[in-house]
Amino acid sequence: MSLERFQEETVHAAVTALTRASRRFLIADEVGLGKTVSARAIAAELQKTRGARLNIVYLCPNLGIAAQNLTKLQALAPGWEKPEDRLSLVLQERSRRGGSDFGIYCYTPDTSLPGWKAGQRTGRVVERSLIAALLCDLxxxxxxxxxxxERARQAAGKSGWFPADPSDPPAHLKRPFQAALRDVMKLGGKPLDDGLTDWFRQPKNDTQELILRARAALVLAVNLLRIDGHL
Known part of the structure; x- marks a missing residue:
């Protein structure tokens, strides 16, 4: 797709800034003027300059908008297998980099910032299964x-939150998840198992709140790992 003159000037200005001292560049065009197309061209130029794989993280208000624009970015890497759309699940498996020059990731506040909106607590089944595997082990x-x-809940005719027999957790996630969960729970120097058990036994706390905090810890764990080694 060819660029308009103003887009070419935007790409030039952005690449010049981002390859010098600046780490940020804001494109503030009106809706419909092709900001995503400009961003794609900027990414292509930056990858050429670096000569190495470039990760693109696309943040948008909702998955509907993401679906509209993501195809424009995926033209950079037609063979790229779309990863999980939840930040809490990105590190569940070490990714296969393959031969692509780009990694493309897309997230929204709804799917990747647990607890930012009232009512968001327990996430998806796959998130809870991963949390169960980690908690059972750690x-x-x-x-x-x-x-x-869980057994009491099921005896009352309600479905459980966790699988009864979790699988083994990903080994590379144990340490960062543990560190992040300690931070989220503000445990200080208290052993993780003792601190969480004491917290859970307080009447005001429940499984849903624990799941919410564990989901937040999974998100924070991303920052505790070398991203380029996993994404």
């Missing part, structure tokens, strides 16, 4: 309490 005392609550 916090056996807490897991026993959780299973007791």
């Amino acid at each position: 916090t056996p005392r807490l897991w026993r309490d959780l299973r007791s609550v």
Whole structure:
């Protein structure tokens, strides 16, 4: 897709700024003037300059808008397999880089910032399964309490939040998740299992709140890993 003159000037200005001292560049065109197309051209030029793989993170208000614009960015890497659309699940598996010069990721506040909106707590089944695997492995005392609550819930005719027999957690996620969860729960120097178990046994706390905080910890774990080694 060819660029309009004003887009070419935008690309030149952005690449010049981003290859010198600046780490940010804002394109403030009106709706419909092709900001995504300009961003794609900027990414292509930056990748050529770097001579190495370039990760593109596309943030937008909702997945509907994402679907409209993501195809424009994916033209940079036709063979790129779209990763999870939730930041909490990106590191579930070490990605296969393949031969692509670009990695393209798309997130929204609804899917990637647990708890930012009232009512968002328990996430998707796959998120809870990953959390269960990590908690079962890292916090056996807490897991026993959780299973007791789950059995009582199921006896009352309600579905459980977690699988009864979680799979083994990804080894590379254990340490960053543990560190992030300690931070989210403000445990200080207290052992993780003891601190979480004591927290969970307080009447004001419940499984849903624990899931919300664990989802937030998964998001924070992304920052505790070398992103280029996993995305």
